[in-house]
Amino acid sequence: MSKQDSSTLRLVFPQWQGGDNPPYYLGARLLAWLAPPAKGPVEEVPVDVPTDTPLPLENDMCGRSVLVKQIHNAQHIIERHNPASIAVLGGDCLVSLVPFAWLAEKYGEKLGILWIDTHPDVQTPAQYKNAHAHVLGALMGYGDQDLTSAVKKPIAAKNIMIAGIHDPLPYEAEFIAEHGIHTCSPQQVRDGAQPVMQWLNQSGIDVLAIHLDLDVLDPHNFRSILFAKPGRGKHDFGDVAEGKLNIPDVLKLVKEVMTEKQVVGMTIAEHLPWDALNLQEMMKQIPLLG
Structure with missing residues (x-):
């Protein structure tokens, strides 16, 4: 099932509230339009269209109540289809929570997660208010209860590999070290991703769920990500790590792991398709269109 078939559920999930960033909504819809035709069922998780109303901060989490609602809706959709495999088009990183939790329940300890991301996404509301930075920690059973309650079978650290990560924040580095999570730097990915391949061969997993955060890509070469926002300042994003890989690097990595699992x-x-977003806003003010 590394290739999609009739048992693959395609889940379009235009969630933007996890990152408190409305352009993720358009980003998910464009991914759904760009993707090859589906051979199996396609479902969309209901997500409210962004408005000018700010998300409320609820018990240290932005948009908590709407995120909980979306979690439940995604669970119901997946349970109804009972798929053998799931492809998710998001949306912010929190979109992986329910599908990967469901796969962990289905495949148990035979499931591994390859998290291709510049960031480990293991924070909690104590460090950061936006839940898209909490998702991998929640899949392991750590963090906010409204997220971890969606994970019936937490994923063991030994079954997780983060590829493309560099310069984690102090809390993130401590979490990774404390739990012994495997990592692979951008340079190691480019050099053949030996840490990933070694992990695949020694971990005892049979099947794999891959999370690809496009932030792992170099914003100088791929422009539809947060860090490529037009007119951004050097320190606009809190000086967190920015992607260093390119599309061929990611494709090579994914193709290599597919030969093993x-x-x-x-x-x-x-x-985050900035040009499309700006063009959309421009057309609202164009005669006979807007």
């Missing part, structure tokens, strides 16, 4: 989960997240 069956892929049953695939997420693409954090698509």
Whole structure:
């Protein structure tokens, strides 16, 4: 099932509230339009269209109540289809929470997660108010209860590899070290991703869920991500790590792991199509269109 078939559920999930960033909504819809035709069922998780109303901060989490509602809706959709594999088009990184939790329940300790991301996403509301930075920690069973309650079978650290990560924040580095999570730097990915391949061969997993945060890409070369926002200042994003890989690097990595393990989960997240967004806003003010 590394190739999609009739048992693959394609889940379009235009969630933007996890990152408190409305352009993720358009990003998910464009991914759905760009993706090859689906051979199996396609479902969309209901997500409110962004408005000018700010998300409320609820118990240290931005948009908590709406995120909980979306979690439940995603669960119901997946349970109804009972798929053998799931492809997710997001949306912010939190879109992987429910699908990967469901796959973990289905495949148990035979499931591994390859998290292709510049950031580990293991924070909690104590460090950061936006839940898209909490998702991998929640999948392990750590963090806010409204997220961890969606994970019936937490994923062991030994079954997780983060590829493309560099310069984690102090809390993130401590969490990774404390739990012994495997990592692979951008340079190691370019050099053949030996830490990833070694992990695949020694971990005892049979099937794989891959999370691809487009932020892992170099913003100088791929422009539809957060860090490529037009007119951004050097320090606009809190001086967190920015992507260093390119599309060929990611494709090579994914193709290599596919030779070793069956892929049953695939997420693409954090698509921010700035040019399309600005063009959309411009057309609202064009005669006979807006």
